[in-house]
Amino acid sequence: MLVAVTTFTVASVLVVLLPGPDTLVVVRNLMRGGRGAALRASLGAMTGLSIWVVAASLGLSALLTASHEGYLALRITGAVYLGWMGITTLRAKAHDSPGEGAEPRRGLIGSGFTAGLLTDLLNPKVGVFFLSFMPGFVPDGAPVVWTSLLLGGIFVVLTALYYLMLLALSGPVMRWMADGPVRRWVDRVTGLVLIAFGVRLAIEP
Structure with a gap:
C-alpha cells in the first residue's frame, strides 16, 4: 500500500502542476477580486x-460515462460556462478590479466559490479522469472504494497545497497587474484561454 500511495502521490503532483480550467478560474478571481x-x-x-472523487470511488461517474446523452449535455453545459467566463473576462476593463480586498463585479455565477465549483462539476472529464487514473494504483486485494477515497483525498490535498502556493505568491502578482496595460494584456490572455478550454471541452469526445 505504501508503494502505491507514494507512486500515486508523485504522479498526482505532475498532474496538479499542469494548469487547467480550475486553476485559470482561480487566477481570474485573483485578478478581479483579490x-x-x-x-x-x-x-x-x-x-x-x-465530489468527483467520491463519485468515481463509488462508480457513479461510470454511469455518466455510459450515458452518452448525459455526458454530452454536461460537457456542452461546461463548455458554454467556460466560454461565457472567457468572454466576460475579455470585456472586463482594467479598473474593474481595484486590487486586494476588493469585491469582484457581481455577475451571474462567474466569481468566487460558485465559479470554482461549477468549473469542476460541469466538466465530466474530471470524473472520467479519476475513474481511469485511480484504479491503476489500487493494490491487489485492497478495498477498492476506501483505497480510491484515500488516493482521491491525496489528490485534493495536493491541489489545495498548489492553490495555497498560488495565493502565497499573489502579492507580487497583484502589484504587477496593478499596471493598466499589463492588466488588460492578462485579461485578454486569460479570456482567450478560458474560451479555448471551453471549445476543447465541447469538441473533444
Whole structure:
C-alpha cells in the first residue's frame, strides 16, 4: 500500500502542476477580486474535485460515462460556462478590479466559490479522469472504494497545497497587474484561454 500511495502521490503532483480550467478560474478571481475571491474559488474547485472523487470511488461517474446523452449535455453545459467566463473576462476593463480586498463585479455565477465549483462539476472529464487514473494504483486485494477515497483525498490535498502556493505568491502578482496595460494584456490572455478550454471541452469526445 505504501508503494502505491507514494507512486500515486508523485504522479498526482505532475498532474496538479499542469494548469487547467480550475486553476485559470482561480487566477481570474485573483485578478478581479483579490485574495479573498481567489480563496473562495479555490475552495469551490476543491469541493468540486471532492465530489468527483467520491463519485468515481463509488462508480457513479461510470454511469455518466455510459450515458452518452448525459455526458454530452454536461460537457456542452461546461463548455458554454467556460466560454461565457472567457468572454466576460475579455470585456472586463482594467479598473474593474481595484486590487486586494476588493469585491469582484457581481455577475451571474462567474466569481468566487460558485465559479470554482461549477468549473469542476460541469466538466465530466474530471470524473472520467479519476475513474481511469485511480484504479491503476489500487493494490491487489485492497478495498477498492476506501483505497480510491484515500488516493482521491491525496489528490485534493495536493491541489489545495498548489492553490495555497498560488495565493502565497499573489502579492507580487497583484502589484504587477496593478499596471493598466499589463492588466488588460492578462485579461485578454486569460479570456482567450478560458474560451479555448471551453471549445476543447465541447469538441473533444
